Amino acid sequence: MQSISTPILEADGIGKSFGDNQVLSDVTFSVAKGQFVCIVGPSGTGKTTLLRALSGLGPANSGEVRVNGRVVVKPPAELAVVFQDYSRSLMPWMKVGKNVELPLRRLGLSREERRKRVEQALSDVDLGLAEELYPWQMSGGMQQRAAIARSLAYRPEILIMDEPFASVDAQTRADLEDLMLDIRDRLGVSIVLVTHDIEEAVYLGDKVIVLSGRPASVAASVEIPLGTGRDQIETKSRPAYLELRAEIHRMIMRKSDTVAPQRAPR
Numbered sequence: 275m276q277s278i279s280t281p282i283l284e285a286d287g288i289g290k291s292f293g294d295n296q297v298l299s300d301v302t303f304s305v306a307k308g309q310f311v312c313i314v315g316p317s318g319t320g321k322t323t324l325l326r327a328l329s330g331l332g333p334a335n336s337g338e339v340r341v342n343g344r345v346v347v348k349p350p351a352e353l354a355v356v357f358q359d360y361s362r363s364l365m366p367w368m369k370v371g372k373n374v375e376l377p378l379r380r381l382g383l384s385r386e387e388r389r390k391r392v393e394q395a396l397s398d399v400d401l402g403l404a405e406e407l408y409p410w411q412m413s414g415g416m417q418q419r420a421a422i423a424r425s426l427a428y429r430p431e432i433l434i435m436d437e438p439f440a441s442v443d444a445q446t447r448a449d450l451e452d453l454m455l456d457i458r459d460r461l462g463v464s465i466v467l468v469t470h471d472i473e474e475a476v477y478l479g480d481k482v483i484v485l486s487g488r489p490a491s492v493a494a495s496v497e498i499p500l501g502t503g504r505d506q507i508e509t510k511s512r513p514a515y516l517e518l519r520a521e522i523h524r525m526i527m528r529k530s531d532t533v534a535p536q537r538a539p540r
């Protein structure tokens with residue numbers, strides 16, 4: 275029987291190579307129920323590769339991923355993924371409501387249940403009035419909210435997000451960050467979010483996994499004791515926030531120093 279302390283998601287010694295290029299080595303961490311975990315690392319470290327392994331989309335060569343204690347061999351029903359590029363995840367010829375409903379058709383739900391879930395998911399992301407709009411009639415931020423609603427309608431226990439706010443402006447990004455904190459608090463969903471932005475990782479995370487090196491492994495797992503009720507201005511001016519941000523920055527710099535090619539003497 276599964277104990278209440280069993281993590282909802284576990285990465286256990288994940289290794290992944292593409293031919294001779296070993297990208298990940300022995301990546302190990304866990305995510306508790308309702309926890310917000312951010313994975314941070316420089317560009318090209320292997321963050322997307324890791325997310326694909328976690329979500330069963332690109333299996334690892336070694337180690338295993340477990341969801342609710344079960345080894346992942348295909349995309350698990352408990353998990354939904356939100357990608358960076360919302361323009362590719364929404365069908366431009368379908369109104370927002372239909373876009374959110376689309377993946378639900380596979381679940382064999384009644385029409386009434388599908389309607390209920392679409393309405394709830396749109397309201398969860400504050401898009402209750404946008405159901406009849408086409409994606410191209412909405413701003414980038416609204417389109418990303420619609421993509422998030424589509425994942426929530428699935429009622430996942432775990433939401434995996436790959437650089438989800440990289441294509442929007444700074445103010446929209448801050449609004450979407452706060453939306454995700456609110457969704458975690460209200461729905462109790464566990465969130466794993468990949469970002470190369472250290473500020474974003476510390477602001478959102480209960481825990482930050484620092485991925486570094488070639489091949490990449492977990493350089494550090496940093497608990498973020500900033501509590502709930504985070505605020506873009508107040509939280510980001512707290513000494514604890516600033517210290518954590520600097521500490522993670524130093525870790526990434528130190529690690530990349532050790533793998534940087536030596537410059538030849540002139």
Ligand SMILES: Nc1ncnc2c1ncn2[C@@H]1O[C@H](COP(=O)(O)OP(=O)(O)OP(=O)(O)O)[C@@H](O)[C@H]1O
Binds near residue numbers: 297318319323
């Ligand atoms: N399908 C693939 N085939 C071959 N190599 C791949 C494949 N996917 C990723 N790689 C390689 O794995 C390495 C890590 O790529 P990945 O996209 O996971 O990094 P990332 O940290 O997500 O980068 P970014 O922050 O730029 O999105 C790169 O060297 C990339 O070329």
